[in-house]
Amino acid sequence: MDQLIVTLLSTFHNGQWLSIIAHVKNYYKKLYYDNPERLKCASFVQEFRSQLIWSFAIGYGIYFSCCGYLEWSYSVRRQSQTVEWKCQPNKWLTWQLYLDQIKWGVVGLACTNIVSALFATNFTCGGYSTLYLEFNSYSWIWWILQWPIIFLYQDYTTYWIHRMYHSRFLFVNFHYLHHRYYQPTSWSVTALHPVEILTLQASSMLPVFVIPVHWLSFSLIILYNYYHGIIQHSGINLKPFWWQPWQPDVMFHDLHHKYVNVNFGFNCYIWDQIHDSIKK
Template sequence: MLTLDNLQGAILHDITKYLLAAGLLSLMLWLLRKTMQRRRLQAHPVTGKDYRREISWSLLTATLFGCISLLCIAWFGEQGWNQLYWNLSDGSWGYTAFCLALMIVGHDAYFYWSHRLLHQRRLMRFAHRVHHQSHTPTPWAAYAFHPLEALTQILYPVVFAMLLPMHPLVIWLWSLHMIVRNVIGHAGYELMPRWMVRSGWFDWLTTSTHHDLHHQYGRHNFGLYFTWWDRWMGTEHPDYAARVASNLGLPAPSSNAITESNTGTQ
């Protein structure tokens, strides 16, 4: 049954996840600031005004996420409009892991295409420009969305729960993965271990450089977790691989010509 206490708890839960994820990463970067300086992605300084703007918008987004997730997912469940089950014994752990993997892969596709839609001129001016005010993003920018963009993103788990039988644990684990990957993407420093990049086995995972280039130029790198869609659709920044290597102090890939083709942000 939906109650005011449940609503307050849902809002507090999403705000806490955001504050912990962004706060812990920010603390780690501050403690390691001398070591991480060589991995800094932009020289442009971040001001107190930038931090206040990012945190204010992000707290609003976290509040909306908490409200909508409870009102829609829980209430839809009471009405029998989604396929959530509350007893883990009703599904195996293997099936739960499958649902989580499918939800993450599906969200990457959803995010890519909804992100490209938000870059259409009218939606950019009305909503998505709020996020792109962070030209030099920080972990606190992870949820810095206009309410329309926030509603677009929270729509995904609502619809997913209507399409596939699963335990709410899947949604919680997905949301945890989402906020962690989100703050990493906005870290402002390249966090990918050098051995992962050097091996070549993990180039399907987005790096901090990947999303930072999107904030710098705005016309490439629309993916969230994986590089697949940007490569398939030809929207990966042409210098992406070379930039990652440079930010980690590695030799530039021989197949990647370093030619800056975009100078505008929108």
């Protein structure tokens, strides 16, 4: 039940969804394809302002309700039963670090929301993209194939970007911010240095500019990633569902925060097995 609620709440966790909404909006207005010059915005600034308001309202609304719910449900209500649910039962962040992760979580989200609003405005104003809306624009085989391709691309590049941020210079200057939370909570999902979170966002958005991507598959894969981003930082020892044999449990990323140089992957533990970086 808890996982279901988080799934629903995390649907609009990040402003990247605005890009999709902008496309769908254009489509149903019959402007995107019918107009050979594509839609010309009356005012880029005006459009950007409205995208920004939505981006912030949705982004922060979900961040606080989703993470707040998990914290209330476990850290507050089940505080006396930590052995049953907490990855690190006897260890907690200091109050100072606890508030710090929320502060940086808010900053990280602001960065992605601003960039997402820019993307969405660009799309709404007829900017370049390879996202498509009609199922029959490409073959059904491609529609099925793109799911694992996008998922594996995003997860594997995230693995390497993460490993890259563990090199000395990048770790000290950027990634260490996220690693001060040895006992992460869901608030720390976006508590990343602005440079790092924007690198990750750019990488995950890349398919929308490179290969034909149907809006539904892209949206649901992003939803999947957000859901697990929140869950994996929750510190709550949840297991993946039976239909996710590729998916590590919450302990996997919790161990990354605890031991630092192991378990760099997110949604597939196989990358760490292949590259021999898994916690033995």
